[in-house]
Amino acid sequence: MGINVIGHIPFALSTEYIIESGQNLIAHSEEVMKAARGDYSKENIDYLAGIIAESKILISPTLVTSRNIISTFDNLEEKLKAAEIQYLHPMSLGIRAFINNMYLSMPEENRQWIRQGFEQFQLPFIKALYDAGVMIKGQYFSKEDIQNELDNISEHYTAIK
Numbered sequence: 335m336g337i338n339v340i341g342h343i344p345f346a347l348s349t350e351y352i353i354e355s356g357q358n359l360i361a362h363s364e365e366v367m368k369a370a371r372g373d374y375s376k377e378n379i380d381y382l383a384g385i386i387a388e389s390k391i392l393i394s395p396t397l398v399t400s401r402n403i404i405s406t407f408d409n410l411e412e413k414l415k416a417a418e419i420q421y422l423h424p425m426s427l428g429i430r431a432f433i434n435n436m437y438l439s440m441p442e443e444n445r446q447w448i449r450q451g452f453e454q455f456q457l458p459f460i461k462a463l464y465d466a467g468v469m470i471k472g473q474y475f476s477k478e479d480i481q482n483e484l485d486n487i488s489e490h491y492t493a494i495k
Contacts, residue, residue: 383462
């Protein structure tokens with residue numbers, strides 16, 4: 335039919351199933367992380383990056399959003415005082431409040447799972463995708479966001495070596 339399909343990876347499905355079904359874009363890199371079911375090994379990350387590269391599927395890294403969620407765990411009060419929050423459209427504030435309530439009520443062990451997934455899966459996975467030539471669909475908000483993520487990924491890999 336020629337209709338592009340953009341979406342998530344439902345918990346009951348695998349990354350392989352989504353690729354085989356013809357989906358054109360995976361909405362968030364943490365969707366692949368969840369589908370990895372805790373296997374954050376380099377072999378699995380490279381495997382997943384490889385099959386995504388081979389399929390030509392696009393992916394949104396969602397690194398900025400993940401980092402913001404994690405920083406909300408650490409310092410909500412400071413986040414809410416930020417100058418940019420003062421100028422958000424009221425609807426955006428409602429969405430932000432919903433997200434904050436959803437994540438702040440989360441048990442600490444679940445918060446740690448999100449943090450570990452970001453550090454141990456999302457960052458190396460996005461790097462592996464980039465190295466494999468995958469078109470990464472950006473969701474950055476400024477040039478600073480892009481530079482911060484590139485610096486962070488570089489620091490992450492320098493620390494490993």
